[in-house]
Amino acid sequence: MTAIVLYGLRESLRRRMFVVVLVLTAGFLALYAYGTNQAFDDTRGFVGVNETLDTDELAGAIVFGLALFGTMFLGAVLAVFLTLNVVRGDAEAGLLQPLVVRPIGRAQLLLARFAGAAAVCVLYVLGVYFALVGITWWAGGWTPDRLLAPGLELAAAVVIVAAICVLGSVFLTATANGIGALMIFGGGLVAGLLGEIGDVIDSPRLEHIARTAWWFLPFDALYQDALHRLTVDSTGFASFVLRLGPFGGAHAAGSTLLLWSAAYLSLALGVAVAAFARRDL
């Protein structure tokens, strides 16, 4: 099993797409550093709000929340591209058959390939997350109220996207699976956005749609919970303003949804393993 995990890891890191993601990430971090610096400078110039609102907290939380979205987006794209061809794509290319006939077994092979891709995604997301934390602290001295948990939740959200894509790869060609997985990811985000709009305009129906979608696509629940933890200790006017800011409309997912996310991951992988076991190659 270790051999396949290492094989998956090496394959992931060797792909040209990974280099593209790294270059994009470097650009993203550079722009973030510049933008954050400007944001802190500008908000410090606000007149009349310093008594009621910590402007550094305002700028830090909003810009960092936005960056968290960017991190999850890049992580999800990475997860999709690393897993979109794990079964059918690799089988059609003739890469899978020499491995499947070995005594390792299909379930182990699939889980090992998933583990390799997931490890790359987790390292990537945590790396970018902590780089963002460092940049935000350097630019304005602000750090999230919870340092580790949001990063881990973001990484878990990306791992769930990878699991969905692995499941899709059993049934779909690489291109169809990639498109499908990104559409599912987009659908989850849109549902979350609807919930935020519902919260602002006080529409229980929209909030209900978002809450229901969380059970089907729990990566958005993890993302929203991660956002929530950034400013979990904020109170009063600061908390109110942050809730209204872009990508600041965060919600606690609750322990049941967090547990469900773990169960969802197991379920997606379990279905993928069962379907792969029955698939002719």
Added chain:
Amino acid sequence: MPPALRARELAKRYGGTEALRGVDVEVGEGELVGLLGPNGAGKSTLVKIACGLVRPSRGGVDICGAPAGSTHARRALGYLAELFRFPHWMSADELLVLHQRLAGSRGGAGERRELLDLVGLAEARDRRVGAMSKGMQQRLGIAQALVGSPRLLLLDEPTSALDPAGRRVVRGLLEELRSRGIAVLLNSHLLSEVELVCDRVVIVDHGLVVEEGAPDALRRQGGVEVETASGVRRFEEARREDVPRLVRALVADGEEVYGVRVVRSSLEDVYLEAVD
């Protein structure tokens, strides 16, 4: 000892298409069997079921006594697919290391060196797969299939991308494998190749075995040709044992006989007749 491969009443249906319709095939220990048949006859499906890549609709295949697809069966076989690809970034040696780990082989560097030497790639052990020609990749594929010293080797069109020199290397390799007691099921379109190296031939058509036997036994006698002073005379129905009588009769008739040839049909004739 159970045979290296035994397929019984093997059938496979893909939707409305019957790829195999009750095939019985056996490959004995150390036997080299050629699998022939036109495109779509069901040859690759048979090989894939034996590897555990495809599940049969009916019947089954045993590999060295274990059901195809089981861990024991997979330990006992090596496989080279018709359409395969290896990661382009791996070197030949790295690829064999990966397969040694997956096969649980303890052969180490010695086994890898021996296998690369066997397929004529000793000098290319550090070369990346992406930098190899298709023929080299095919030979690397055979080396990969031999990792872990399998008792049965399933080769699906192993010479399709090889030039004549490469084919000769593979032919020599197959003979070497036979001398080591490794059973081989060779799926190939190249009749001449199968005729040269195989102990036995199985011809499959429309999902059924239509002919089976040793190449020599399959090649039927097709009459006798006698070269005389008045030209070549052909006796269509005559057989080898009729030659002395024919020559005596011709000489008695005053003919001068310069040569006699027993005509035998080629494996190609047998094949075309079987699949027609």
